[in-house]
Amino acid sequence: MIISVFRCEMELTQVNSISVFLHILCLIRYSQTARECLYEYDMKNNRVKITCGKGAVLHIVDQNGNTLLTGETSMSTADSPVVFQLNRSSISSLNDEAHKATKKLSDASKLLRKVREDLTLQINNLINLTSLLQRGDDELKKDLFTLRNHELTSPLVREAIIAALQNQYNFLRMGLLSQNTQMNELIRTTMRLTTSIMKTARGARGVGEILDLRADVMNETLFNITKLMPGGFEHGAFFGEKTVFCPQELKKISKKGTSVTTGVEQGTIMIDSHTPDKIWVMYGYININEVIEYNSLKGLKFEQVDKTYELPFSCVGTGHVVYKQVLYCQKMFTNKIVKYSLAESRWLGERQLDNVGVHDTFPYQSGKHTDLDFAVDEKGLWLIYATNSSRGHIVVSKVNEEDLSFDNTWVTEVKKKTVGNAFIICGVLYAVDAFDKAPTYVKYVFDTNTANGRGLEPGDLPFVNSVSSDYARVYGLDYSPSDQALYSWNNGRIEIYPVSFLDENEP
Structure with a gap:
């Protein structure tokens, strides 16, 4: 060796x-x-x-x-x-530095516990003093009542009453002074409590900052390492907390989806695998010149807009995507694809596709100008479309994100108009049978890695196509590699369906 x-x-x-x-x-x-x-x-x-x-x-x-x-x-x-x-x-x-911050947090927590014990003791003392002062006040009132209802015929009796009043006064005075002392101590302890809370918060922030820093370093390292490999993300991609490697063969689409109501019949939801904490939405399917950014699905649900982007052009259809914070879409009234940087708010370029069917020439079943459908997977950017030369059959092209040229192109055996919608995972096209049936199924699979396609039976890879299982009109369907889920736009609802993959170790 x-x-x-x-x-x-x-x-x-x-x-x-x-x-x-x-x-x-x-x-x-x-x-x-x-x-x-x-x-x-x-x-x-x-x-x-x-x-x-x-x-x-x-x-x-x-x-x-x-x-x-x-x-x-x-x-x-x-x-x-x-x-x-x-x-x-x-x-x-990678946790050494985090341990140091955790130690500071632990020390602050100990101080916090000690302050809590002191506060408990001082509060109990104040309660006891208050009880004693109440009793002293009652005794003083009793003596005053006696003084008012008895004639003072003897100097001795008078001196005894005066002595009793003096004792009660001294008792109340000492009690009030003790209470004042306890109150001052309580104030000092409260100040210590504030200091402890601040130290605890700083310790917690320290832990969070260290962990975030280490996560950022690891994330950036993995991101750069994947770029060093031949094909870049083709052989491995790091998204958030998980590393995704191809090939991955789709095994199942979950029957239990989640949904967010939008109230707009057609539209596009876009998840960028490089910034998965953001959600971009384009409402409608024609004359769209606005991109809405949300920080979460919850923000989308309650219409808490984070940012709005006004485009210097209009998009058409529902096949848009955001990839590396760049929007890709079909330019309205043209056969051009265009890209626009959301991070920099500027137009980056466009390309004319002379032989590609547009304007409802080769749409999906739903129509609605779905001729050009961008997709993003672990390998990068794709375009799904059809041409006259392909006789309306689906064509898949790997898009070069720099100049919008096609690195490679494959022609499939399924007509685009017979397909409800399609998505791509690890370079494999999955075509859904119907856009308006619930349930439906993936009826055709084409693997660009081997240039082979095959038809599927309804029971091979079923898809509920609607969270309500009673009505479906899916105008957009895309795979998100960052959370391994399908995102669909179903007649005014955004629906999310997790997917799972075959285990290579399974028999």
Whole structure:
């Protein structure tokens, strides 16, 4: 067995003033035909593309030598990409700084408990003093009543009453002074309580900031690592808290969907896998020049608009998407596709598609100018459409997000007008049988990875198509790789259906 070891070091990114240095260690494990990994440095984009032979194992470590990611290439395919996965042992090493902040939080919590005990004692003392003062007040009132109802015929009796009143006065005076002392102590303890709460809050913020920082660093690291691999997100994508790898074969669409009522019959909901905490909505299907941004589905439900974008053009249909905070749609009254940066609020470019059917030439069953349907999956940006040369059959093209050119194109065996809607997962097209039947099913699957398509029976991959299971008019259907769910626009309702995938280990 020949083992070749190569090492390279580069600075990939900077997050919150912390530079992330990655050391890439390649262990090539096969005999006779051992070859080095090929490192291609792209000066323009400041990134490295790594291609290794069969059986390569790569470890990515941080500046302290902790293994962050471990990846390997195929044992059977030459020049195969490296698929990285999180190293479980690295998780504990990422929590060191968080432990320090947690210690501060623990100390503040101890102080808070001590202050609580002191407050309890002082409150009990005040209660006891109040009770004693009440008794003293009652005794004083009794003596005054006696004084009013008896003649003072003897100096001795008079002196005894005066002495009793003096004792009651002294008792009340000492009680009030003690109560005042306890009140002052209570104020000081309350101030300590405020300080403790502030320390606790700072400790909690410290923990949150550290964890957020470590998550950001890991997220950015994984994002850059996927860009280093041949094909970029084709071989692995990091979305939020989960890493998604292709291929993934759709196994089931959940029968239990959730919904949000919009009150608008047609529209498009867009989830960007690179910013999954945002939701973008375009209402209507014609002459749309406004994009509404929400922070959550709850915000959408209660119409709590976060931001509104006015477009310098109008879109048509319901096949729009947002990818990397860039809107892609069909430009109204044209056969052009256009892109617009939501992050920068500016037009980025457009492309004319001369041979593509538009203006309800090859729409889905619903019509409504659904000729051009953008899609986003783990591999990037796609366009689903039909042409005269394809005789109305669905055509799938992988879209280059830079210039809107097509990197590759496939023609399927299913006519677009016979399909209710379609979506793409890991480069696989799934075409739904009907837009207005509940339930319906996925009737056709086309895999761009193998260029093979096949028809399905109603029981193979059913889809309820409506949360109410009684009425459906689905005008938009898209897959979101960030939360692995289908988002549909069903006659005034946004409906969300989680999906699950086949386990490769299943028999």
